[in-house]
Amino acid sequence: MGNDRYNAVVVGAGPAGVTAALSMAKNNLSVALIERGKYPGCKNMTGGTIASMPFSQILPEYWKIKDIPLERRIVSDELWLLDNDSAVRMGFTGKKFGMAPYNKHTVLRYKFDRWYADQAIKAGAKLFCSSLAVDLVYHKTGPLAKKVDGVILEGGDVIHADVVILAEGAQAALTQKAGLRKRLKPNEMTLYVKEVLELPAERIEDRFNLERGEGASIGMIGFPTSPGIGKGGIWTNKDSLSVIVGGYLNQISGKGLNPLGLLERFKGHPLVKRLIEGAKPIKYMGHIIPKGGFKKIPTLVDDGIIVVGDAAEMISGRRGMDLAMITGQFAAESVAQACALDRYSRDILASYEERVKGSFFYQNMKKGKSTEAYFNKHQDSDFLITKAMNDFGYKYFEQNLDSDKSNLLKMLEELINMQPLSKSAKDVLFGLQNWGVL
Amino acid sequence: MGYFNKTQRDPLELVTIIPDEKPHIFIKKDSVCIKECENKPCTFYCPSRVYYWEDDSIKVLYERCIECGACPYGCPYDNIAWQFPGGGFGVVY
Ligand SMILES: Cc1cc2nc3c(=O)[nH]c(=O)nc-3n(C[C@H](O)[C@H](O)[C@H](O)COP(=O)(O)OP(=O)(O)OC[C@H]3O[C@@H](n4cnc5c(N)ncnc54)[C@H](O)[C@@H]3O)c2cc1C
Ligand code: SF4
Ligand code: SF4
Numbered sequence: 001m002g003n004d005r006y007n008a009v010v011v012g013a014g015p016a017g018v019t020a021a022l023s024m025a026k027n028n029l030s031v032a033l034i035e036r037g038k039y040p041g042c043k044n045m046t047g048g049t050i051a052s053m054p055f056s057q058i059l060p061e062y063w064k065i066k067d068i069p070l071e072r073r074i075v076s077d078e079l080w081l082l083d084n085d086s087a088v089r090m091g092f093t094g095k096k097f098g099m100a101p102y103n104k105h106t107v108l109r110y111k112f113d114r115w116y117a118d119q120a121i122k123a124g125a126k127l128f129c130s131s132l133a134v135d136l137v138y139h140k141t142g143p144l145a146k147k148v149d150g151v152i153l154e155g156g157d158v159i160h161a162d163v164v165i166l167a168e169g170a171q172a173a174l175t176q177k178a179g180l181r182k183r184l185k186p187n188e189m190t191l192y193v194k195e196v197l198e199l200p201a202e203r204i205e206d207r208f209n210l211e212r213g214e215g216a217s218i219g220m221i222g223f224p225t226s227p228g229i230g231k232g233g234i235w236t237n238k239d240s241l242s243v244i245v246g247g248y249l250n251q252i253s254g255k256g257l258n259p260l261g262l263l264e265r266f267k268g269h270p271l272v273k274r275l276i277e278g279a280k281p282i283k284y285m286g287h288i289i290p291k292g293g294f295k296k297i298p299t300l301v302d303d304g305i306i307v308v309g310d311a312a313e314m315i316s317g318r319r320g321m322d323l324a325m326i327t328g329q330f331a332a333e334s335v336a337q338a339c340a341l342d343r344y345s346r347d348i349l350a351s352y353e354e355r356v357k358g359s360f361f362y363q364n365m366k367k368g369k370s371t372e373a374y375f376n377k378h379q380d381s382d383f384l385i386t387k388a389m390n391d392f393g394y395k396y397f398e399q400n401l402d403s404d405k406s407n408l409l410k411m412l413e414e415l416i417n418m419q420p421l422s423k424s425a426k427d428v429l430f431g432l433q434n435w436g437v438l
Numbered sequence: 439m440g441y442f443n444k445t446q447r448d449p450l451e452l453v454t455i456i457p458d459e460k461p462h463i464f465i466k467k468d469s470v471c472i473k474e475c476e477n478k479p480c481t482f483y484c485p486s487r488v489y490y491w492e493d494d495s496i497k498v499l500y501e502r503c504i505e506c507g508a509c510p511y512g513c514p515y516d517n518i519a520w521q522f523p524g525g526g527f528g529v530v531y
Binding site: 036037038041042043044045109110129130131132153154170171173183184185186189191193195249252253254256257258259260261264281282283284285286287288 | 447449450452453456477479482483485486487504505506507508511512514521522524525526528529530531
């Protein structure tokens with residue numbers, strides 16, 4: 001390995017790195033893909049779903065590819081404002097989403113990433129597993145100038161390359177080492193735990209009101225991490241359920257919450273319990289999500305180096321895997337151009353940055369700025385809206401002897417008294433945005 | 439508020455971990471844990487109970503780490519030096 005030189009070396013075989021490697025290999029570039037895990041995906045976790053439209057731009061009609069480990073096609077998406085023994089539910093079910101070109105598919109990363117990396121290998125990329133990249137190597141390009149020229153693996157081996165693509169995920173050790181990303185604060189990241197629970201396919205379909213192969217996703221705010229801001233979620237896989245809970249790390253740490261304790265408590269909620277009844281836990285995992293938002297987006301390119309995916313904090317609402325793929329694809333295109341010119345300086349690679357800045361998700365992230373500030377200020381907002389809406393629900397649906405009209409007026413009065421109505425409406429809006437529905 | 443307490447179940451029954459021979463987690467200064475850190479949040483925010491307090495110092499069971507990435511950020515005193523375990527070691531989901 002020591003004397004090898006590649007057009008590009010990619011650090012990390014998650015969706016970002018594999019997409020970059022796949023796309024460059026298809027372009028006949030030589031690519032080394034470095035993964036610290038025993039196999040791709042064995043370190044990785046996600047909630048739930050991969051968005052079909054962006055993924056099919058990378059692998060057209062991916063759902064037809066042999067052996068692709070997709071779990072279910074999502075037709076039903078719900079958000080629950082969950083209180084102690086009640087829930088206000090909002091959602092949408094669309095049969096069209098169950099047909100090609102689909103909307104979202106659930107995946108389990110320990111299966112999916114491995115399969116996806118195989119596609120890159122088939123296209124010609126070279127995958128090195130159980131290999132931890134510990135540093136970058138530089139090449140002098142002038143008296144004061146240098147460019148990144150490869151990576152050093154643990155043990156000292158060096159892999160040289162014209163461009164290094166950092167696709168190392170949320171922790172982003174090398175991106176920080178290269179001075180491209182600032183350290184995140186605990187209020188700029190969320191921590192989630194997840195359990196996968198086995199349940200036969202027919203029971204999942206009965207329970208979630210699905211036809212064969214269809215899937216459902218339910219996000220929940222309020223109860224899961226009350227009194228802090230966070231979420232619970234349930235996704236249906238082929239013959240298992242993914243259950244996650246988590247929230248902002250500063251709140252978990254500051255309010256004395258234990259993620260596993262939150263998971264147990266969430267699973268014990270009367271409305272959640274019935275969804276997972278009889279399902280057997282088979283996996284437990286944990287992972288952070290970078291939530292530094294727009295202001296913390298790292299420097300995306302420098303001489304000989306590009307940052308993609310979670311390492312570049314490309315997260316918008318609930319979406320991350322697809323943004324990882326898209327940025328991986330953008331990076332691959334810029335590297336192909338750079339190779340054609342045989343120039344790898346920042347100004348050439350800047351075409352990557354321009355593509356990112358012109359993308360829909362960059363605009364979304366920009367929009368999300370206001371949400372962050374709001375949540376930092378109102379740590380109880382999820383909790384408050386959930387309470388208010390559930391009290392409202394109990395009153396609204398309760399059968400009593402008052403006329404319907406006086407009932408509604410009474411309720412509105414109470415809702416107004418609970419907190420200023422303008423704030424409630426705003427809370428709902430931000431709650432939905434935080435979950436990524438809006 | 440029972441859920442503030444740590445649950446008794448050991449989550450690691452569901453996890454495969456191949457521990458590296460050498461630790462990948464270090465406490466920078468024991469004295470900070472002892473003298474400055476009142477609540478010892480690492481003992482509860484860590485999802486797999488790597489940290490526990492015993493005999494007036496923080497103990498680190500690095501073999502239990504599921505590499506969620508939280509601890510270097512969750513420690514209010516930036517007192518945890520955390521890095522990835524060696525290639526091929528650590529958690530295998
Ligand atoms: C609880 C949770 C729920 C989520 N839900 C969703 C969802 O429903 N939909 C969605 O689209 N996104 C979701 N996301 C976000 C999504 O998982 C991430 O955005 C996505 O995984 C990022 O991909 P990536 O390739 O950038 O990084 P990763 O998937 O983290 O991959 C990085 C890879 O690099 C390897 N690596 C790191 N450092 C090194 C090194 N130094 N040397 C060698 N290898 C290294 C790692 O082992 C890993 O395989 C969720 C995330 C979490 C935590
Ligand atoms: S949180 Fe940090 S300072 Fe406090 S006990 Fe744990 S390691 Fe020590
Ligand atoms: S990385 Fe996560 S699991 Fe490992 S010690 Fe830190 S908090 Fe615990």
